[in-house]
Amino acid sequence: MKKTIYTIVFAVGALFLSTAQQTPAPAQKEAISIDGATAHLGNGNVLENALIMFEEGKLTFVGSAMTKIARRGTVIKGKGKHVYPGIIAPCKALGLTEVNAVRASNDQDEIGEIIPHVRSLIAYNAESQVVESMRPNGVLLGQITPQGGRISGTSSIVHFDAWNWEDAALKVDDGIHLRWPNSFRRGRWWMGEPRGFQPNKDYVKQLDEIKSFLAGATAYGKSSNILLNPAFKAMQGIFDGSQKLYIYADGEKEIIDAVTTAKNNGAKEVVLVGGYNAHKITDFLKENNIPVLVQFTHNLPALDDEDYDLPYKLPKLLADAGILVAIQNGSTSNFQTRNLPFYAGQVVGQGLDKEVALQMITGNSAKILGIDGDYGTLEVGKSATLFISKGDALDMRGNQLTHAFIDGRTLSLETHQTELWKRYMGKYEGK
Numbered sequence: 001m002k003k004t005i006y007t008i009v010f011a012v013g014a015l016f017l018s019t020a021q022q023t024p025a026p027a028q029k030e031a032i033s034i035d036g037a038t039a040h041l042g043n044g045n046v047l048e049n050a051l052i053m054f055e056e057g058k059l060t061f062v063g064s065a066m067t068k069i070a071r072r073g074t075v076i077k078g079k080g081k082h083v084y085p086g087i088i089a090p091c092k093a094l095g096l097t098e099v100n101a102v103r104a105s106n107d108q109d110e111i112g113e114i115i116p117h118v119r120s121l122i123a124y125n126a127e128s129q130v131v132e133s134m135r136p137n138g139v140l141l142g143q144i145t146p147q148g149g150r151i152s153g154t155s156s157i158v159h160f161d162a163w164n165w166e167d168a169a170l171k172v173d174d175g176i177h178l179r180w181p182n183s184f185r186r187g188r189w190w191m192g193e194p195r196g197f198q199p200n201k202d203y204v205k206q207l208d209e210i211k212s213f214l215a216g217a218t219a220y221g222k223s224s225n226i227l228l229n230p231a232f233k234a235m236q237g238i239f240d241g242s243q244k245l246y247i248y249a250d251g252e253k254e255i256i257d258a259v260t261t262a263k264n265n266g267a268k269e270v271v272l273v274g275g276y277n278a279h280k281i282t283d284f285l286k287e288n289n290i291p292v293l294v295q296f297t298h299n300l301p302a303l304d305d306e307d308y309d310l311p312y313k314l315p316k317l318l319a320d321a322g323i324l325v326a327i328q329n330g331s332t333s334n335f336q337t338r339n340l341p342f343y344a345g346q347v348v349g350q351g352l353d354k355e356v357a358l359q360m361i362t363g364n365s366a367k368i369l370g371i372d373g374d375y376g377t378l379e380v381g382k383s384a385t386l387f388i389s390k391g392d393a394l395d396m397r398g399n400q401l402t403h404a405f406i407d408g409r410t411l412s413l414e415t416h417q418t419e420l421w422k423r424y425m426g427k428y429e430g431k
Contacts, residue, residue: 024126024161028384028408031055033071037078037388042085042362042377044355052083054384057408062378076388076403084358084393085378086140086159086385086406088365089337090293090328091177091246091273094142095124095131095158095165097334109148114213116176117234118153120146124165130334131160132415137338137399138387140406141170143369145177145246150210152177154234155246157369159385159406171371175271176238180249180258181206207257214265241268244370246293250276250302259288271368273328276302279314282321291324291368294360296336297346313350315360326365345394357394384408 032054039050039062053061053072061069093108107123124144125131134140140160146153154173162168185200187193200206213231220232221239237243245267247258255278262270272278275292278285285292299311307313318325327344329337344357366376374383385406391398404411 023412024163024167025406025409025411028055028057028405028410031060031073032384032405032408032410033073033075034078034083034388035071035075036065037081037083039083039378040085040355040358040393041379042359043379044353044359044363046355050078050083052378052386054405054408057384059378059380059382059384062380078388080390081402082389082391082393082398083378084138084387084389085362085376086387086404087138087340087361087393088326088369088371088376089134089139089142089340090326090365090369091145091155092142092329092334092337093120093145093147094134094160094334094337095126095128095144096120096146098125098128098130108146110146110153113150114209114231115149115153116151117230118146119156119173120144120153121156121158121165121169121172124156124158124168126158126162126164126168129416133417134160134338135404135411136401136413136415136418137341138389138393138401138404139338139340140385140387140404140411141371141375142337143174150179150181150206151213152179154243157371161406161409161411170375171369173237173243174370175244175246176235177246177273178210178248178258178262180210180247180254183251183253183257207261211261211265214261214267218266238262238268239266244269244271246271246273248273250274252277252281255281256284259284259290263288275318276311276314278323279317279321282318282323285323286321291326291364292318293326293328293365293368294318296327296329296339297343298339309350312346315347315357316350316352319352319356319360324364324368325360326368327360328365341393341399342396345392345396348394354392354394 034052039047049065051065096108097106110118143155143157145155155175157171157174158168183200183203184197187195187198189195217232217235221236238245245262249255249258272290273293274295278292294315297312301310315325340361344361347357348354363376366372387404388402390400393399
């Protein structure tokens with residue numbers, strides 16, 4: 001029996017060791033100039049025939065290629081290509097789960113319902129193959145977020161090319177994640193309950209538990225003579241404005257209850273995640289200055305009597321109402337996060353301007369996450385985190401990266417998947 005156990009452990013260990021990530025790129029040593037490409041700035045603007053230069057990880061010039069200015073360092077011919085800011089993936093457990101069926105590689109959820117003091121960053125695996133697979137589609141940054149429970153824990157923002165979590169961290173412990181209860185739930189038919197939606201009899205009780213915890217955390221922050229409470233201590237950032245409170249809610253009642261409760265208990269900055277019915281209460285959201293991280297657009301309507309294309313057009317409905325909107329991948333699959341640019345492309349198909357759709361995965365995401373001072377748009381002085389595509393990055397036919405950079409460092413676009421693709425393409429093309 002022992003020999004068998006040792007063999008299994010060794011085999012699993014060998015699997016992970018044999019598929020380690022590409023070596024992270026070294027710091028930028030030489031200036032780089034991208035000459036003649038179409039630059040999509042991530043703020044709604046486009047520069048045709050653009051010149052972009054960066055040095056020591058920072059953008060030093062963003063303007064017309066017709067400008068009489070000397071190109072510095074390595075020159076990349078960009079004619080016919082497109083340049084974009086690095087795409088940002090909010091609210092995902094990337095790097096926390098490798099193989100769902102292997103418990104030892106699944107660290108996205110901890111025991112307990114209210115655990116804001118659990119920090120996702122220290123569990124982040126920078127060598128994850130899932131993380132590595134984001135880069136070929138231009139997804140270069142992410143908010144690493146714990147899952148499960150009522151208050152899941154504390155997220156951090158990282159870039160996707162690092163040796164370890166210390167190297168990857170861009171913004172440490174940026175927010176707390178609260179998953180609001182539903183006022184209605186599906187009937188548990190296997191327990192004899194009727195099928196379909198019915199009132200959640202425990203909703204008021206669950207709401208009171210949240211209010212009680214927030215009140216306790218508020219009181220804890222105002223007292224100096226009290227024993228250490230890790231959960232209450234972890235909440236103090238949402239009261240002083242150093243952290244954001246991300247609330248996951250979809251129904252109108254749930255959204256109003258969640259925002260009202262958070263605001264009444266002193267939360268400075270609240271972000272709505274999901275917001276499936278947010279388009280029905282846009283005046284309330286604007287009044288309370290609530291941005292929305294909308295779930296992925298490749299989805300079906302939740303109810304039979306809803307528009308068949310509601311998930312497709314929801315980001316546009318909110319943007320047209322004046323709400324600050326970004327798109328996140330609400331799917332339980334971390335792999336689907338690589339499709340973020342195509343979710344934005346879906347909204348273009350609903351009539352939204354293409355550059356506004358791009359903002360929803362770049363500039364708007366950075367603003368909502370609080371990293372817009374350095375990331376999200378192509379502007380002089382900001383980080384040179386960007387990529388070059390042969391075509392339209394929001395179209396899966398055009399999203400073909402030739403180069404990608406994080407803080408000016410030239411990334412490898414090889415992944416476990418591309419290596420397998422080349423291996424077997426070589427096999428069959430050789431016949």
